[in-house]
Amino acid sequence: MISHKHRCLFVHVPKTAGKSVLDLFGLPVLGADYDGSKDWIEDPYGHIPVHSYEKRKWFKSYYKFAIVRHPLDRLVSAFHFLDKGGLNEGDRAFAKEHLSPYNGDFQKFVTEGLESAKVYPHFRPQSDWLCKRWGRTDLDYVGKFETLEESMSEIAGQIGLEYSGMRRLNTSTRAEWPTYFDRRTRKAAIKVYRKDFWCFNYRSKVS
Numbered sequence: 045m046i047s048h049k050h051r052c053l054f055v056h057v058p059k060t061a062g063k064s065v066l067d068l069f070g071l072p073v074l075g076a077d078y079d080g081s082k083d084w085i086e087d088p089y090g091h092i093p094v095h096s097y098e099k100r101k102w103f104k105s106y107y108k109f110a111i112v113r114h115p116l117d118r119l120v121s122a123f124h125f126l127d128k129g130g131l132n133e134g135d136r137a138f139a140k141e142h143l144s145p146y147n148g149d150f151q152k153f154v155t156e157g158l159e160s161a162k163v164y165p166h167f168r169p170q171s172d173w174l175c176k177r178w179g180r181t182d183l184d185y186v187g188k189f190e191t192l193e194e195s196m197s198e199i200a201g202q203i204g205l206e207y208s209g210m211r212r213l214n215t216s217t218r219a220e221w222p223t224y225f226d227r228r229t230r231k232a233a234i235k236v237y238r239k240d241f242w243c244f245n246y247r248s249k250v251s
Contacts, residue, residue, distance in 0.1 A: 045069070049084035050203040051102070055094045055110040057173045058166040059121045061189055064210050065111065068200060074131070091165050093173045094182055107202055108182060112170050112244045113189035115237035116230070117221040119158075122166040123150055124218060130166075138164050154229045162236055171239040179243040186244065 045054045047069060056062035063073045066088065072078050075089035082088075094110070097103050113121075126139045127148060142161045146153040153161075161167045175181050185202065187195025193210060200207035225233070234241065234248045241248045 045071075045088045046086040046097075046106070047084060047203070048086065048102075050107075050205065051105065052107040052109065052203045053094070053097060053103075055108070055173055055183070056091050057110055057112065057170050058091055058168075059118045059125065060111040060113045060170070061192055062111065064192070064196065065199070068196065068205060068207070068210070091173065095176070098182070103182075107184050109185040109187065109199055109202075110174055110183055111187045111189055111192070111195060112174070112240075114221075114246050115170065115240040116225060116233055117189070118170070119154070119167070119233055119237070120150065120218075120221040120224050123153060126164075126166055135166075150224050151226065151229045154225075155232045158232065158236055169237050169240050171243045175239070175243050179239070181243075188244075 045056060045066065046052070047054075050069075054062075054065055056065070066073070069085065069088075070082070071085070071088055078088060094108065123143070126135055127143050129136050130139060142157060142164070143153065146157060158167065162169065171179070174183060174186070185198065187199060189195075196210045197207055199205075230248075238248075240246065
């Protein structure tokens with residue numbers, strides 16, 4: 045999402061509180077509910093890697109930011125979100141083909157299906173959206189889902205938006221994410237998201 049009014053670019057990685065960032069700009073959660081009235085905003089919905097914007101004339105001067113999340117937490121969130129139907133027909137079609145064979149069995153999906161499913165945006169490594177080779181990024185700020193309030197405050201301050209606290213959207217009531225992993229599934233997931241752990245300074249150990 046680009047806001048030319050605020051001279052910024054937000055790279056929305058799926059399942060990293062992106063809807064909360066859109067809310068900061070006064071945008072509805074669903075693109076179908078947006079009337080297009082904010083003519084200074086470009087690409088408000090969808091997921092576009094930062095490198096896709098590199099040749100735009102404003103790229104170097106705009107404030108560029110994103111939110112990241114512990115890779116295994118994001119994996120659990122993505123699986124349950126899509127397994128319940130996601131947001132659109134594309135999500136449902138993907139879930140029918142790639143998730144329904146596992147009948148909600150997260151561990152079986154991780155060990156047998158994640159490697160092929162990682163091309164779908166919600167399972168695609170965060171580093172694919174945000175990083176170049178060797179973990180370098182053109183972003184000015186990478187906030188953390190785990191300290192989201194602090195990250196949102198920092199972003200709002202940098203782009204000149206009023207901020208009085210956030211409301212987290214797309215929340216769930218499932219168990220804590222570490223409970224979904226055993227040694228075998230942890231190893232399989234870490235193999236897929238190894239670069240994310242390294243790029244964004246997350247520990248791979250699950251206690």
